[in-house]
Amino acid sequence: MATLAIPAAAAAPEITRRNIVTVCAMIATLMQVLDNTIANVALPYMQGSLSTTPDQITWVLTSYVIAAAIMTAPVGWFTARFGRRNVFVACVAGFTVASILCGMANSLAEIVLYRIVQGMCGAALVPLSQSTMLDLYPIEQRGSAMAIWGMGVMVGPVIGPTLGGYLTDVYNWRWVFYINVPFGIVSATGLWFFLKDNTANAALKFDWTGFAVLSLGLAALQLFLDRGEQRDWFGSTEIVAYAVLCGLGFYLFAVHMWLADKPFITPAIFLNRNFTLGVLVMFLIGVVLFASSVLLAPYLQTFAGYPVATAGLLMAPRGLGMMAAMLVAGRLVNRFDPRKMMIFGTVVLVYSLQEMTTWTPDIDAWSLARNGIVQGIGFGFLFIPMQTLAFSTLPAALRTEGTSLISLARNIGGAIGIAVTSYLLVHYTQILHADIAEQVTPFNRMLQTGNAYLRWNLTRPLGMTALNHEVTRQASIMAYANDFKFLLAAAVPIVLLVLLMQRPARITAIEGGGVMD
Secondary structure, eight states: OHHHHHHHHHHHHHHHHHHHHHHHHHHHHHHHHHHHHTTTTTHHHHHHHHTOOHHHHTHHHHHHHHHHHHHHTTHHHHHHHHOHHHHHHHHHHHHHHHHHHHHHOOSHHHHHHHHHHHHHHHTTHHHHHHHHHHHHSOGGGHHHHHHHHHHHHHHHHHHHHHHHHHHHHHSOTTHHHHTHHHHHHHHHHHHHHHSOOOOOOTTOOOOHHHHHHHHHHHHHHHHHHHHTTTTTGGGSHHHHHHHHHHHHHHHHHHHHHHHSSSOSSOGGGGGOHHHHHHHHHHHHHHHHHHHHHHHHHHIIIIISOOOHHHHHHHHHHHHHHHHHHHHHHHHHTTTSOHHHHHHHHHHHHHHHHHHHTTOOTTOOHHHHHHHHHHHHHHHHHHHHHHHHHHHHSSOGGGHHHHHHHHHHHHHHHHHHHHHHHHHHHHHHHHHHHHHHHTTOSTTOGGGSSHHHHHHSOTTSHHHHHHHHHHHHHHHHHHHHHHHHHHHHHHHTHHHHHHHTSOOOOOOOOOGGGOOOO
């Protein structure tokens, strides 16, 4: 019995250290993910305070997203070159300082510059926290570890707009950035003292050519998506230029990656079937998760008539469903085939999206909450097994690089999903408005009698204005249904990708609770 007590006593400080690092990594993850969406609600207030136009203020979001996208891919190289702890702490500290500067900004140029710095530093937080969690926990506990980590990644986009709206309403828009400061200090301090560093390789040379062409492709893609709707897409020379630069950048990067001696992204990583399929699954998850979050808030406020605070609360059940499902999935992933769990999650997600296609503005709060919980369960049972499968056969040396590519796929998927659904919403609203307007004539008997005649009298300007408003409203409601159908179609291919994945060898817990290296 005495021999058993010694290892247990020796393991206690290690468990404490691991728990502290887990909390600090989770804080870093949540800060970065929240900042993708938390500033959205505050944009109108920033616009007035900084004296900008609606078109100019969107650069507060665009600058952050572009900087984060560009700096996500080389995270693996920076970690190998400078050491994980050094890079992690530097990025958390830089993100925190940039948050302070964003809150203190007094002009558009200042806040855009600081948001670029914030995005550059924040790009590494999610992949580094994930790779840290994967290395920190033994293989039989990684499902639970990924469940804890996944809460920050998946729930952040859901609660971001709600928290941003609350801080802006109660205080002002600057607190959207100041809120990061105390958490950033705690995270950086804990990581510096408790995260064990991996060996830095000072001999590594940076692949500037690969980084430059990938940056070109990512920046042009983001600008193409952000400004396309404003500039009438391919009817604008500016948007055509972005499309050409995007295609050129990605093409040159692909050629360079496979032909260069030491590219900063190892091409062999894409030869791993489970990882490559996991990247594609994460891309589709990003499309559905981010686009649905962006669509839901204005739908509830504009058409269902809910106040801002109530709309935020009605979106919360989806986050609760995610958290509950992730915790359950994290415990079950080592006992059941992860592929079957992913198919179950996809079916649940598709069911919730199909239900959304039938929504009308008079939908009650309980139905909204129930659908949110169901959808959250679908995401949870999809996300955790996907992480397990994607990294189950990936060599440890490629783990940080893999997490950065997974994060990049999620962000690109979200950007494309938001852009496509925004375009479809405008496009279908115009088409459906024209279709409905064809039936609006003085000879339509539905408009000649009763309450319709009193409200929408075509012989009076006010009546015609009110009728046009109602036609636009009905067209927009149907356009939202078409957007939900698009998200439904984007979720279905996940099943096909899952079926192509290989099931890893069964993971069994080590007898006596030992820890694997």
